[in-house]
Amino acid sequence: MWLLFLVPACVVAVLSCLRLVRVAAAADAMAGLAEEDAEVVLIGLYETAYLAGGPRRVVDLALVLMSGRGRLHLAHTGWTTVVDPQGRSRLERALISEIGPEGQCRTTELRAALSEHPTVTEIGVRLSLAGLATPAGVRENTVLAVRQVRQALLLGVLMLVAAVTLTGPADGSTAGTTLAWFSLPLILTTGTLLMARVDVHPYTRWAAPAGLRVLREIRLPRQQSGGQSGDAERRLLTAVAIDGTDAVPDARLRAALRG
Numbered sequence: 001m002w003l004l005f006l007v008p009a010c011v012v013a014v015l016s017c018l019r020l021v022r023v024a025a026a027a028d029a030m031a032g033l034a035e036e037d038a039e040v041v042l043i044g045l046y047e048t049a050y051l052a053g054g055p056r057r058v059v060d061l062a063l064v065l066m067s068g069r070g071r072l073h074l075a076h077t078g079w080t081t082v083v084d085p086q087g088r089s090r091l092e093r094a095l096i097s098e099i100g101p102e103g104q105c106r107t108t109e110l111r112a113a114l115s116e117h118p119t120v121t122e123i124g125v126r127l128s129l130a131g132l133a134t135p136a137g138v139r140e141n142t143v144l145a146v147r148q149v150r151q152a153l154l155l156g157v158l159m160l161v162a163a164v165t166l167t168g169p170a171d172g173s174t175a176g177t178t179l180a181w182f183s184l185p186l187i188l189t190t191g192t193l194l195m196a197r198v199d200v201h202p203y204t205r206w207a208a209p210a211g212l213r214v215l216r217e218i219r220l221p222r223q224q225s226g227g228q229s230g231d232a233e234r235r236l237l238t239a240v241a242i243d244g245t246d247a248v249p250d251a252r253l254r255a256a257l258r259g
Contacts, residue, residue: 002163002178006185009152009159013185016152017192020145020200027138027203041130043214046091049241050123051133051207051215055115057244058123060257062091062114063107064240064248068233074256080107094119107256124206132211134203142203146196153189156182215242 041047045065049057063080066072071084071092082103087093098113099105114120127133160182164175202209219242239247245257 005159005163006181009156009185012152012155013189016148017188020149023141023145024200041126045237045241046123048218050127051211052242053244054206055120058120059111059114060245061241062095065237076252076255078107079104080110090119132208133206134208138203142200149189149192156185
């Protein structure tokens, strides 16, 4: 009886682990090509935000910048209102366009819509071509493959519990045999996830290994400055780009950004 539970657990475990291995191999190959074909790209605040937190971080940075300069009003009730409709950059004009002709919209809806806007996705494309960001397709496939292995591990545990429960009372040798066989898919999926923490995890981040080095170089001067020199607005925007909305000192503005 327990074989009926063991077979699907093994099949799902093997298929999910093979998929993760294939995705990791493809990601390594694409990373090598990206380094060979890398282009020079200037790293500004928006590029830093993308490497640190992806499209949503870029949108948050734009909202903080425009709010700080009086071009937007972000209410803690969850609404964003246009104060100055003249955008100073492509991203600002795209943001104002997404708000709509009424000049007001929900902040959560604005963040979701703008994060998929071509102006924002182009930042990721340029960084990917430069070898600094993980290509969107690679990241999505890797995250999905890791999730499937985790689901296979959970399925193996559930199948083991079901096998022990539904097969009824058994002697020690039968129980030992069941546990021994079920250990195969459990060890396979657990071992694959542990290896993925080292070999695959970098491809689930927005920044590629080269991009992580860039972020460390940006973070180091910011830490060394100690907040005693340089432009205050620049320091705040850099902190938001790297650390997200938690770096915003105004509690009401943090609440407004979170909708």
